[in-house]
Amino acid sequence: GQGSTGSAIASAADTATTWAQDNLSGLTNAFRDAITNGLLNPFQTLLTDSPWWVVAGVLVALAVVLGGRRSGVTTVVCLGLLVGTGLWSDAMTTLASTVVATVLVMALGIVFGVWMGRSRMVDRVLRPSLDAAQVMPPFVYLVPFLALFGATRFTAIVAAIVYAAPVAMKIVADGVRAVPEATVEAATSAGCNTWQIITKVQLPMSRSALTLATNQGLIYVLSMVVVGGLVGAGALGYDVVAGFSQGQLYGKGLAAGLAIVLLGVMFDRITQAAARRASA
Template sequence: LIDAPGLGKTVVKALQSLDVGTAFNAGLAIVVMAIVLDRVTTAACERSATGVPSAEGSGRAPGRLGGPFVKWRRHLLVAGGVVAAVLVYLSHTYVWAAEFPGEGSTGSTIASAADTVTTWAQDHLSGMTNALRDAVTNGLLNPFQSLLTDSPWWLVGAVLVAVGAVLGGRRAGVTAGVCVALLVGTGMWSDSMTTLASTAVATVLVMALGVVVGVWMGRSPMADRLIRPTLDAAQVMPPFVYLVPFLALFGATRFTAIVAAVVYAAPVTMKIIADGVRAVPETTVEAAAAAGSNTWQIITKVQLPMSRSALALAVNQGLIYVLSMVVVGGLVGAGALGYDVVAGFSQGELYGKGLAAGLAIVLLGVMFDGITQAAARRTTAVNGRRH
């Protein structure tokens, strides 16, 4: 957004021009780099935790990579550093060492294939994707957005303060009141309500998906082992990479940003809910089953009610993750505050409006976080008193 060099600039420009192939190619490179860095740092943390780096002379087990590797690890690192320094010197001295090998045709092939798939999807799946987009937009988003933007600001503000007070207590209500007053002061009230509508719809979809998959993972160890690595990998990917495939399917619309936000926020909610369901005592579940409860009754009357604190935390994280996609969604037609921030970065005369929009996003985040965190604390306290 601020014209910094690198892959991010390539993806942003490709998204702005709806060039899915180029965006996919650059996004794939970002994903590969993110996965490599994540795996390397995770492995380093695991080795430190198991004592592998200091296995010699410590009496501790060398772990999975023990034996000769531990003995020669430092020598290999030193040799690798020397080789890298020599290669850097050669690349700054000789042209042949600085030239990139090959013609880079692989990237062009990937971009071309992505464009081909995009064209095929638009030609053959447009009916289904358009129906899904219109159903969510006309059935959920537009009515809720009209309710928020067409109602008097003071009435909507009073409702937000009341919701904060009821769910989170007096302190959350005061926080919501301060944030509402500042939102009015920024002059971005209408755009803030439009963003609030999109955020609320996306969060509802995130929680629906999170509850279904999270309960499945919490009840089935096999499902957890199969799904959790995919969720971990999804959390590694940079946010704007999620926009690329959905831009091909749904075009540059608000719904595209909502779907990307749902996919970005769903992994963390699924894992939180799965952990909450798994934490329900097995004896309680067995007692419910012995009393004649079926699977649906065990889930709805035992496991989910006893996981209320996890559900509240999942709502908190889902809201924050969805809201973090607002600016990214502004690149593909999400409008409202996200578009104002993007326009402020790209057009100097709109910098002030972009700054106000950024402040409005922060205020919405503070309000959401304050309400949901307070609600989570109150739920945890209630569950503690009951037990």
């Protein structure tokens, strides 16, 4: 009957989880610690320990360089309001996780996107599973990651990557496929090898797809912040969750929600302006 199917699935899941914890935890913990200590912690310390006006200045400068003057203005407004929420340190912690996750999303997006864009067969095999990953509720795949990595910021980053990478991969794949075949053939006959064709022809010509993928990747990663707060990411996501559950933290939760929106608007403006410049 129904109950026995459910318990069979549950026991299979338990067995798999225990096996993974026993056999893979050395590997997964090493990977987690390498990313956390090598990438996340130094970056986070840089953002949270530097004076806020230095960090703000650098962010505004980046916004102007990448997106132009209007992005700079938007960034100034968003950062001003962020300082006003009183959650600067938490916002910088969230910013660090978001940027690290997005960098990893783009690395995956480019590798698999190029692979899919160059091979119809790979595309046919991968696309359905990417679609499935996109429609699957985050809480479903958080459970195995929690078992493997424990409740840490890294788990939240992995969840964000699973959520955001499929979008980035598809956009990059479509961008690479849109590069005219004639151009690729000309490069081939000029004696370019596969690596040169990818780096000198296909990626530069799908520049606008890459910036769009970054934009979408960032937004998707940021939309996982609150879910991340439930699994040990801390910072703004946790503030929002705590605001739901404890009455006296309601105000802080509201401020954190606003801070997430401000980070989102800032990122979105900068990357959209950059995407427009890339396609111009």
